[in-house]
Amino acid sequence: MEWVVKLEAKSGWGEVETIEVGKIERRVVGLTADEVGLTLAEGKELLGELGRLVLQTQMEEYTTCARVCPECMKMRKQRDCRTRKVQTLFGTITVDAPRISVCPCMNTWGFLDVSTSPLAELLPDRCTPEMRRLQAELSAKHSYRETARLLAMLLPCEPPNHATMRNRTHRVAAELESQAAAQPNVDAGPNRDAEMIVFIDGAHIRAAPGYQTRHIDVTVGKVEVSGRPPRRFAFAAKGAVSPLAGIRQALQERGWQPGSSVTVLSDGEAALPGLIRAAVREPVTCILDWWHISMRVQHIEQALRGVYALEPRHQAGLDMVAYRIGRLRHLIWNGYHSEAHDELIGLRHMTSEVAHLNGEKFRPKVARLLWNCDDLRRYLANSTASLIDYGARYRSKLPISTSRAEGCVDEIANTRMAKKQRMRWSPQGAHRISVVRAAVLDGRLKVSAELACAA
Ligand SMILES: [Zn+2]
Structure with missing residues (x-):
């Protein structure tokens, strides 16, 4: 039997074009179990070809439309015919990325030769954001090498390099932090009077040579307000630009406002509640963990x-x-x-x-x-x-133990950076993995993707 996969592309102005994506063939006599259904290799090849055709035709339409001058609605001159490589989940795809001259109606000086590249403006780092997020999500759980191997195994993308994985993950972490700094997503939520509880704990991970320290402290915490999903935060103080901003952001997202009461549950280490106090710049209620x-x-x-x-x-x-x-x-x-x-x-x-x-x-x-x-x-x-009356607090069904923060330490610091992993970390590397991992566990990395699509 033979199957032909065809793609019907319909442009915005109604032009229809049918393109062949690929072919699959199977024999009837002497069929082996390995030939039953679609194989991974065939699937990857078809997906890669489909991804290429969709991206190339999409960019053709996009750059053609971008040639229309938004001021005078005339077609602008195409300056040259460059190509650009774009990394997607379905392979590295070469697309036409022509440069377009600036319209004479906007270029009042006339003698200046200015041009723009619509594709370069759309994807400045030659990589789709979805790919970067997926790479960061996997890298926060597995080693960079393992992530590269997993992606190459399942997707038709070119085998990525572990250094690329690291750089992309660091970029996603930096983006998460700059988003937090730029527009805190303040959300008062339904119960403003509910007790806000912060569980906070720390983990030690091994430092890479050359950082004048054997261990790096990773601080991990969880903000809980009844009726809301928990909000995790994590940082390595030595590698963070402003660790307190991350805590403040987490509290604000769960409805903290100046004057709200905050209860901190931690083990005996005095520095941990001190961090929360410094982040909110107000006194907080501390409880020693039962x-x-x-x-x-x-x-x-x-x-x-x-x-x-x-x-x-x-x-x-x-x-x-x-x-x-x-x-x-x-x-x-x-x-x-x-x-x-x-x-x-x-x-x-x-x-x-x-x-x-x-x-x-x-x-x-x-x-x-x-x-x-x-x-x-x-x-x-x-x-x-x-120290408090633990019995009374327990009978009022309020938390008395940081066991939930300990779980958080396992999820964030120990899965990827525990001592048994035999990896050594730079303060910045440890910090960024923690930030990404906390965002992945909260589902925040995916939420931002949905927002971007809706916009
Ligand atoms: Zn114009």
């Missing part, structure tokens, strides 16, 4: 099990320690923080007593328990202002 406290209590409980495993002769003292550790979690959860502090001091004395009564071999395990108690005490003391 998950990080709970983990430290769990370490104490583990250390206690370690002491029990040694089978102490004098158990009564140790049982008392166990009872007080059980109480500790309840005290912190219900907001009795100074009582929790006293309990930790009391535990210190009782635990030392256990070691004294049971002999020398208990000393290392008890020291471990003591260290964990001191660690929790220091952790709570450093963040006294951010």
Whole structure:
């Protein structure tokens, strides 16, 4: 059997032209499984040819129409017959890109020889925006080399070079940032009085040699307002031009205005809520994440099990320690923080007593328990202002944990830049990948494409 694929092109002035795109042939006798249906190679070839024909005929019409002078409606003179290569998802296509002389009605000086190229104005970087966005989206998830390989495998585009992938991704990131700076998409939304919660967390990634640092800090966050999809933001402070502008932009897009209250949930690191405070230039409510406290209590409980495993002769003292550790979690959860502090001091004395009564071999395990108690005490003391009644907040169905921000760290920083990836990053490279990845996860990269088409 034989199939012929034809394209019927109808111009704006009603001229119809039929062009053959390609042919597919199959034998009946001796047909193998590999020949069933359309193959990837044939599909790529047909798509490539179709893409070429559509672009070339489209540009023919476009440049012809562009010759009409918008002032006097006369045809302008075509100055020369150049060609230009345009990179599209369906291949690199050569199209006619004639230069057009400026109309005498506009060129009042007469002696000046000025011309314009309509195609160069339309696609200044010789690449369709869709292609750049797709390359950036894939590059934010996979390595530049892998992205180039995937694209070449599935699409009839010429095998792209990994350096091109990197440059395009960086450009898309720069565009996302400049869009944010130029016209903040302020959206008050339906519930202006809803609590605005910012989860913020950080990740360390390996720095490339030559940056006077071993690690680059990537800060990742999520803005949540009930009834709205979350808005992610990410940046590497060392590689960003203005990291605070990115945070401010994310907050504004979810309805933040000067004077609105913002709650920041983070682990004990004081610098993270400080970033939000600096971005909004107002005080914010900080909450120490419950998950990080709970983990430290769990370490104490583990250390206690370690002491029990040694089978102490004098158990009564140790049982008392166990009872007080059980109480500790309840005290912190219900907001009795100074009582929790006293309990930790009391535990210190009782635990030392256990070691004294049971002999020398208990000393290392008890020291471990003591260290964990001191660690929790220091952790709570450093963040006294951010401790709350977690139970009450939990019962009001408000978030008490940054677990959702931790997910965000995985999605943005760890998938592409985690230590196991064996890649080293420049601060700027890490920053730009984070910006693109956050936009991809929010669906912002696609939204801008739809807007461009509608316009
Ligand atoms: Zn004119």
